[in-house]
Amino acid sequence: MASGPEDARRNETVGSVVRLAQELIRRPSRGGLDDYGPVVEVLERWLTARAVSHRRLNDPGGALAGLLVEVAGNRPGPWWTLDACVDTAPYGDVSRWTFPPDSGEVRDGWLLGRGAADSKLAVSMFCHLAADLARSRDEFAGGLAVLLDADEHTGHFGGVLAYLADPSAVRPSGVIIGYPGMDEVVVGGRGLWRATVTVHAPAGHSGSSRTVISAVSRAARLVGLLDAARLPGTGDPSGFPLGPKLTVTAFHGGEGFSLTPDRVDLNVDVRTIPGFDAHAAETLVRKVSAELDAELPVRVGTEVTEVACWPPFRLGEGDQPATALLSAARTAGLSVRAKTAGPSNIGNLLGVHGIPATAGFGVPYEGLHGIDERASLTELPTVYAIHQQAVADLLNSPHLFSD
Template structure:
C-alpha cells in the first residue's frame, strides 16, 4: 500500500466515526492499530488517559527519552455536530471521496491534520532522533478543550520546548491565537401582570442595563491593538427571557463571548464584566454573573524557530513558505503554552470547518505529511 493510500484509509476510517463529543476512544483505537508494528517493536511509547467512558486521550512518544528538546504535536479527535444531515451533498460520516476531495464532518477540522501527523509520526519512529516528539490526540476540544485541560493539568506540556498544533490553516502558519471568555448574566426579577408593572420587577430591563454597562466598560479594552493579535472583541450572542406577552418576566439571561489578546487579557475583561454587573438596575431586579469558560491568549514570536522550520519544510515540499498569521479562534495551544515555547499552528484544511459539506483536498493532506515528517526529523 502506498503512503497516499495509507493516508486516505486512515483519514476515511476516522471521519466515519461520529465523534461528536463522544467516541474519541474509537479514533484512538484506529491510531493504535495503524501504529501497531511500531508499538510492538517498542519504537513508540503509548499512554491512554481516560477522560470519560469511551473517551480516551492518546499520548505517543518517540525519540530520545532524555532529550532537552521536546516537540509536542497536538490534534483533537472530536468533531462538531453535522447539523441537518439532509442538507449535505454526501452523508456527513461517509468520508465520500470525489474529485480529489474527501467530504465529511471533521474532514477539515481536524481529522485530516491528525491523520497526516500520525502518518508522519509513524515514519519518524523508524529514524534516530536526538530530540523527543510527543503526539497528543485529545478529546472534547470543540466543547471546552476538555482533553487538553486534563493533559495540561497532569503536566504533559511541561517539558515541551515547541508545540505544533495540526489545525487547518489554509496554508497559513499561525504563531498566535486569541483567548476566550464565555459568560452568562442572569437577571432575577418578580412576575406581575403587564398592566401592573409597579407590582413586579422586569428582569429583561435588568439585562438591558447590564448590556449597556458591559459594552461601555469593555470598549476601551477592545480599542487596544495588540501588535500580534490585533483587537479584542466582545459580543452578546444569546438573550432569553419572558414567558408570555402579558406577564412581566421574572427571570432572563444573556450570554456573551469575548476574544482576548495579550494586552487586553482575560483578567482585564473579567474585571470589566464584574464592574458592569454592579450597574444600577430597576428596583427589585438582581443580577448574577457567571464566568463559564476561560482560555488565555497564546502568542509566540512570528519568527520563532518552529514557524521557520515549518516554512522551510514547505519550501522543501515544493510549496510556498506560507503566510505567518494569527488565529481569531481557539485551539488546544493555550493549554500547553508557556513562556519561551515555540508555537506553530499549521495543518491541512480550508474554510469549511463546521460547515455543511465540509471537505479537505487530499493533495493538501499528502503535502502536510511531507511537511510534518520534515519538521519531526529536523526539530
C-alpha cells in the same frame, strides 16, 4: 527534486494517510454526543500493527480523553508534540448535506465527511509521521509525542489536560496543532474572559396594570450598554496586532406569555489582548452592570460570575515550533504568513503552562463545522512533506526522513 523511488514511497504513504482518515470519518465521534471508543480503537489497531508505542489518556472521572503516541530518540534532547483532535463538531441539519456526514468517500480529489478538515486527516497524517519516525529512532535526539485529543470540540480540552497532568509524559518544548489551511500558520491568539451575567427584577403578570420593568427589559438594556461600551483599538503598546472584542452570545430567561420572569442570564464573551486583559474585561462588565442598576434600580443587583479565562499568547519571531513549520513551507515554495488569530485555541491553554504552540498548517478545506465538510487531497503530498521537514528540523536531524 524527489527521485522516482522517493515519489513512489511518498504516493504510497499519502494513499495510506487517506485510507486511515476514511476509516476515522466512518466512525462518528461528535464531541459530547458519540462514544469515542470506536474511533480510538481504529487508531490503536493501526499503531499496534506498526509497533508504535501508544496509550490511552483518561480524564479525572475515568472517561476516555485521548490517545498518546510517544517515539523517543537515542540521545537527550527536547520533546515536541503534534496535536490533532479525533472528536468532531456535530452534524447540524443532516438534510442539507449532499453526502452522508460519515461518508469518508473520495470524490473529485476531495475527502468527504465530518472531521475530514477538522481534524481526522491531520490525525492520520500525524500517526504516519510517528510511524515513520519509529523506524528511524536511532537517528535523532529527544522525542516526538502525538496527542490525539478525543475531548476537544466539547470545549473541555480533556485530552490536552490529561496529557499535561500525566506524570509519565515528557513535558513538550512546543506543540504543533493540526488544522487545515495552507496560507497561514497561527502564531498567536487573543485570550478570552467569559462570564454569565444575571439580571434580576420582580416577577409579574404581563397583563398587570402596574408598571413593572421586567428582567427581560433590564437585560435587553444591558445588552445595549455592553454593545456600546468603548474598548481600546488595535494600537496596543505591546504590538499585539488585534484589538479586544466584547460579544453577548446568549440570552436566557422566561417561559410562556403571561409571566414576566424574575431573572435573565446572559453569556458575555470578551476576547482579550495584553493591553486589555481579563482584569480589564471584568472591570468593564461590572462597571456597565452597575450603570444598569443605577439607571433601572431593583432590590437585587446584577450578578457577574466568571466562567472561563485564558490569556492571549503570541510567539516571537524565530520561536519554535512555528519557525520550523514556516521555514519548511517557504522552502517548499509556498507563500505562508504568520497569523495572530482572533478566536482563541488550544495554544492559549498551552500558553498558561508556558508551552509555545502553533496551529496549522494543513490542506485546503470547505464546510468546516458546517454542512458538506471536505478536505482537498491534491495538496496532501506537499503538506505531508512540509510536516516531515518541520519535525526533522525540530529533532535536529534535517535528513531524518530521507533514504
